[in-house]
Amino acid sequence: MLPTMAKEYSEGIRRALAADKPREARLAAVAFQTKIATYLASTLASDQGTEQARAGLALYTSSRATFEDLVKILSVLRARDALATFYDALPLKIDNFDDKAVAKVDELLNALQAKHPDALPFALSVLIARLTTPWQLIRLATKAANSKAATDVARTPYAIAVSMVLDRVDDKRMALHDALKRKQILVAKDILTDIYAVEYALRVRINLLDQSAWGERLNTLMRAVTEMVDAEVQSVPKHLRNVQHVLDSRSLRSHDSLIGRLTFLAWKGHDALSGGASYCRKLVARTSTTLADFCD
Structure with missing residues (x-):
């Protein structure tokens, strides 16, 4: 069945592209994806079908991850419209993933997960590509946690x-x-x-x-x-x-500098240091004696 569908799809795409009909090509691609999603869902719904899929994949590779990749493909195909909506709703570039941006993305992700709980990793893959500073993705998890402790962060839906x-x-x-x-x-x-x-x-x-x-x-x-x-x-x-x-x-590890250590203290003890990181940066501008006393 799959070879037949693939052949029909290939021929249809070739005709559409040759006739310069991009819309027809897109419709053919969507129709093909829908057929594949339906077929995979039906096949993997039973233990027998799952074993057949595993056996078929084993003919091409011994990697067990291949079957897991097949399941991921099915998840993406099922959620493709919702993922496309999420994709379109994001800014092309997010220079600063601040509280306001995190709240907006959280709203979008909640809407996505309500219909497709398995689609979160794929949505986050789209999001991290939009972040100017990719590590800021962790703010989804730290903002959702009861505290900054690793155990609490790990309990959030965004721990991934x-x-x-x-x-x-x-x-x-x-x-x-x-x-x-x-x-x-x-x-x-x-x-x-x-x-x-x-x-x-x-x-x-x-x-x-x-x-x-x-x-x-x-x-x-x-x-x-x-x-x-x-x-x-x-x-x-x-x-x-x-x-x-x-x-x-040492310049490569700027956080090992005095300003870096002060900023680290500000983040770790935000309540204890009035004004947080900005307060520490102001301290750097003061006399070396004051800084030395502060560090002690």
Whole structure:
């Protein structure tokens, strides 16, 4: 059945494109998606159908994840209209995912999940691509939590947002590896700066992170990053070791600076520090004696 549907779809699309009829091509694509969704839903509704699907996929690959991908495809096809509505409702770029923006997106996501509970990860994938600063996706989870403790954040419907941000850190880790392998040091520098910024954001905005699975994963990723950077620094000839390597510069980890530490304290003790992060930044402009006393 599937081969027949695929052949009919292919021929129909070819005719529409050859005749320069894009609307007809789009309608054919929608009709084909509907047929596939109906077929998959019917097939996977029974244990026998599920086993047949698994057996069919096993002819092409031994990966068990392939069947899970098939289920995800079905979820996307079922929710495609709702996802398209969500997609159209989002700004093309979200420069600052502040409280107002979070509330608006939360409203859109609630409407989506009311009809398609399984569509959340796909909606968040659309959202994170619209964020100028992708790690801000975690604000959906931290804003919905009773506290900033990792255990409370993990209980929210948007906990998956934290895992998605960690996925991006992992992607950047691999990009860093490729850049270093090609000796693209300036590219590696930018990637490393982004990694450090995301690490800092996660540690600032989620309390007791190290006591969670998220923290364990982040620590593992950062150890891998550190090992790569150390290996690159050590590859520099000994007679040049007195010149600081660009990847070993403290400026890449701006949160380790005084302003960074003060901002960290402001986020962690927002109620204790009047004015929060802005208050700490003002302190930096004061005398070094005042700053030293504050840090003590």
